Amino acid sequence: MKILDYNIKKILDSRSNWTIELELYNEKNIGVKSSVPSGKSTGKNEVFNLDPDQAILKAKYIFSKIKNKDFKSQQEFDHFLISLDKTVNKSYLGGNTILAFSYCFAKLNAYFKHIELYDYFNNLVNLKNLKIKPKMPYLFVNVINGGLHAGNNLKFQEYLIIPKTNDILKAINLARILYLELGKELKKIKGNNAINIGDEGGYAPNFKNDFEPFEIISKILKKLNLDKEFYFGLDAAANSINLSNDKLEKFYLKLIKKINLIYLEDPFAEEDFEQFKKLKLKLKNVYICGDDLTTTNINSFKKADSENSINSVIIKPNQIGTISETIEAIQFAKQKNWWIIVSHRSGETNDDLIADLAYGVAANGFKLGAPARGERVAKYNRLLEIANQ
Ligand code: PEP
Ligand code: MG
Numbered sequence: 001m002k003i004l005d006y007n008i009k010k011i012l013d014s015r016s017n018w019t020i021e022l023e024l025y026n027e028k029n030i031g032v033k034s035s036v037p038s039g040k041s042t043g044k045n046e047v048f049n050l051d052p053d054q055a056i057l058k059a060k061y062i063f064s065k066i067k068n069k070d071f072k073s074q075q076e077f078d079h080f081l082i083s084l085d086k087t088v089n090k091s092y093l094g095g096n097t098i099l100a101f102s103y104c105f106a107k108l109n110a111y112f113k114h115i116e117l118y119d120y121f122n123n124l125v126n127l128k129n130l131k132i133k134p135k136m137p138y139l140f141v142n143v144i145n146g147g148l149h150a151g152n153n154l155k156f157q158e159y160l161i162i163p164k165t166n167d168i169l170k171a172i173n174l175a176r177i178l179y180l181e182l183g184k185e186l187k188k189i190k191g192n193n194a195i196n197i198g199d200e201g202g203y204a205p206n207f208k209n210d211f212e213p214f215e216i217i218s219k220i221l222k223k224l225n226l227d228k229e230f231y232f233g234l235d236a237a238a239n240s241i242n243l244s245n246d247k248l249e250k251f252y253l254k255l256i257k258k259i260n261l262i263y264l265e266d267p268f269a270e271e272d273f274e275q276f277k278k279l280k281l282k283l284k285n286v287y288i289c290g291d292d293l294t295t296t297n298i299n300s301f302k303k304a305d306s307e308n309s310i311n312s313v314i315i316k317p318n319q320i321g322t323i324s325e326t327i328e329a330i331q332f333a334k335q336k337n338w339w340i341i342v343s344h345r346s347g348e349t350n351d352d353l354i355a356d357l358a359y360g361v362a363a364n365g366f367k368l369g370a371p372a373r374g375e376r377v378a379k380y381n382r383l384l385e386i387a388n389q
């Protein structure tokens with residue numbers, strides 16, 4: 001497939017920061033659009049994103065190099081971009097610029113092949129010894145926001161509810177029932193301001209302590225007779241928390257006695273592979289997940305594997321900067337039988353590509369914020385669209 005034209009402009013993300021939206025056109029003048037998100041609690045080893053004005057200049061340069069070239073595959077295209085950049089963290093062309101091109105190439109190539117984007121991702125992820133069929137993920141729904149994503153007193157970043165079904169209509173309905181009831185309850189016990197929301201659409205009032213959010217959610221679920229329908233998860237994002245490892249561990253152990261917690265993301269600081277391992281060995285029934293620890297980077301995945309630090313991993317394409325490297329990371333994780341959680345970022349756009357990614361690679365989970373706010377709902381609604389086909 002050949003790229004014949006492009007267009008790039010600045011658009012707003014969900015936090016009112018500028019980001020980029022790229023359009024690419026192929027030889028049949030078919031065009032696609034992609035925009036890229038950005039994180040706030042970012043891992044140290046994520047790719048380097050350029051300021052959007054600079055990214056626009058770099059896009060012009062990239063286009064001059066790819067125009068009229070015949071790219072046979074996603075890998076060939078992505079590796080060409082990587083070879084143009086030449087840096088370890090994509091700082092010359094910008095992780096954001098490169099990802100926008102990689103996303104557009106995927107959409108355009110799927111269109112060119114007359115297949116759905118999720119089938120395109122499914123074709124990319126399958127190997128001789130890895131046969132995966134597209135499958136709906138469990139939804140990891142962030143209903144209460146803390147840490148860097150909110151202006152409240154919660155140290156931990158994401159209080160996640162996980163409907164136990166991957167029937168997507170049922171899962172979304174369960175999530176929205178809880179989300180709406182939680183809003184009513186918070187308003188009742190904490191006043192009108194309690195339903196102001198954080199970066200990912202979850203409520204963000206002050207709480208008595210870091211356990212209270214789950215206590216309130218559990219109470220509501222019991223009242224609704226829905227307490228058997230959900231698991232719980234926590235993204236501690238501990239890199240941004242000023243607590244000793246001892247105190248963090250005490251908190252997790254106490255939390256597990258209170259609720260059915262099956263998922264714990266970034267329980268310790270981003271380079272503490274050893275501490276992750278100790279917790280993983282202690283908590284046999286909890287998925288210990290790397291995010292800032294592993295940054296969708298296969299080298300960090302290998303380190304986490306050799307140090308036995310995790311059994312679950314976050315997949316965020318914009319941590320690494322291309323679809324091909326994201327797919328390689330997923331293949332590695334699948335071969336290790338880790339739980340794979342595809343994830344949005346706290347600063348999002350309405351691009352819904354990651355919903356196709358989650359379904360196409362049969363991710364175990366999909367972290368997509370609260371079922372509210374346009375940029376979050378775009379991903380929920382894409383899953384519904386897929387389920388309806
Ligand atoms: C996360 O830490 O999992 C997350 C989505 O937040 P951010 O995008 O700010 O890194
Ligand atoms: Mg995280």
